Amino acid sequence: MAWITPSTQILVIGAGELGTAFLPHLSALPDIHITLGIRTISKYTKLASLNVSLLVLDISGPSDQLAKTFATYDIVISCTGFGQSPETVHKLANEILEAGKLREAEGRPPLWFFPWQWGADYDVIGDGEGLMPLFGAQKEVRDMLREKAANSNVIWTIVSTGIFMSFLFEQFWGVVDREGNNIIVRAFRDWNHQVTVTDVDDIGRILGRIVAGHVDSRNRILYVAGDTVSYSRLADVVERLSGKGVKREQWTIPYLKKEVDNDPDNIIKKYRLVFARDGVFWDKEQTVNYKLNVELVDVETYLKRRPGLI
Ligand SMILES: NC(=O)c1ccc[n+]([C@@H]2O[C@H](COP(=O)([O-])OP(=O)(O)OC[C@H]3O[C@@H](n4cnc5c(N)ncnc54)[C@H](OP(=O)(O)O)[C@@H]3O)[C@@H](O)[C@H]2O)c1
Incomplete structure (x- = not known):
């Protein structure tokens, strides 16, 4: 099915790591126009050279x-990151539903919404x-x-991506811990x-294929x-x-739970415990990239590609 038409208007909200990565892939689609919704234009002047419109949006x-x-766009893609509150996540979804209804009242086709869910399987994890x-x-x-959504003239697509590859190697995440010449690799739960x-x-590559209607x-x-x-x-x-020699350490669920109990305001420790549980991985065979036969970076x-990283 062809999703995009010669006048498709896409709104990407947020221009952090993910939103910025999406722009070249969405821009490569024919016949679309991209608007980037950001809170402070002065913070993103480097984006002015790209063929996108900037919109001040909070x-x-x-x-x-x-x-x-939102009703003026055909596709809204949220890339607003982890800095959201549960209230803003709900609020955005509610406003999208309202926007879909506004479009319906004007006789316009459904609004296609990609919520900020670029991560784990939240149906399994719930509130952790x-x-x-x-x-x-x-x-x-x-x-x-x-x-x-169906009664609000909204179509939705959620893309579960797991954690960003860069995140896996963040020092603060604790999985690949590089101290000088030593590397510790830690397993959450077990090996x-x-x-x-x-x-x-x-x-971004896969999103481009989805928006193009290949999936x-x-x-x-x-x-x-x-x-x-x-x-x-x-x-x-x-x-x-x-x-280099790699020291292997296992952080079991009881260990990670104790870490949270001793430091209950530490969000990273909570994330680690959640990632030691279920809902954080899936077989490649069930993925869009597998079905489209697109080779992604493992x-x-x-x-x-990053020889200095480890
Ligand atoms: N699956 C994952 O592993 C996963 C998923 C999401 C995030 N992350 C981690 O989080 C980090 C950031 O990734 P990201 O690209 O998702 O987020 P990000 O780099 O923090 O960027 C978030 C963007 O959303 C904007 N934004 C935030 N609140 C907004 C609001 N109320 N209204 C409008 N715009 C708003 C920010 O604007 P301002 O510049 O104005 O703040 C920024 O442009 C990465 O390091 C990544 O590892 C990981």
Whole structure:
């Protein structure tokens, strides 16, 4: 099915790591126009050279205005990052539903919405046994869209990407811990536990294919995976490519739980515990990239392209 038409208007909200990575792939689509919604234009002057329009937009702003604004776009893609509150995640979804209804009143086709759900399987994780209200809100948005989108002239697509590849190697995440010449690789839960990871550029590539209509994506949760890697294989790859000795440490669920109990305001410790549980990986065979036969960057390729990283 052809989704885009010669006058398709796309609004990308947020120009951080993900939003910026999306722009070249969306810009490569024929016949579309991209508007980037950002809070402060002066912070993003480097984007002025791209063929996109800039719009000052704060999704925590007044609802009546936002719904009207959203209604003028055919596709809205949220890339607003982890800095959201559960309230803004709900609010955006509600405004999109209102915008869909406004379009319907004007006889316009449905608004296609990609919520900020570029991560784990929030249907499985829920609110992470109370640890993650933001993830809980993402599950509630899924339920809201399943229940109300069809009657609100809204089509939705959720793209589950796992964690961003860059995130896996962040020092603060604690999985690949580089201290001088020493590397510690830590397994959350156990060495057979897995995590799905995708590079942001690859998420953009697949998003381009979805928007172009190459995938059945209407009112669906799609899965993408650059790699689905066990902690054991990750340690092996890091050891082989770094040429350094790798110390292996296992952070079991009881250990991670104790860490949270002792430091309950530490968000990273909560994330680690959630990522030691289920809903954070899926088989590559069930992914859009597998079905489209698109080769994405796996952990090994990612590291080979960044020789200084480990
Ligand atoms: N699956 C994952 O692993 C995953 C998913 C999401 C995020 N992350 C992690 O989070 C980091 C950031 O990734 P990201 O690109 O998702 O987010 P980001 O780099 O933090 O960018 C968020 C963007 O959204 C904008 N924004 C935030 N609140 C807004 C609001 N109320 N209204 C309008 N715009 C708003 C920000 O604008 P301002 O510049 O004005 O703040 C910024 O442009 C990465 O390092 C990534 O590792 C990971």
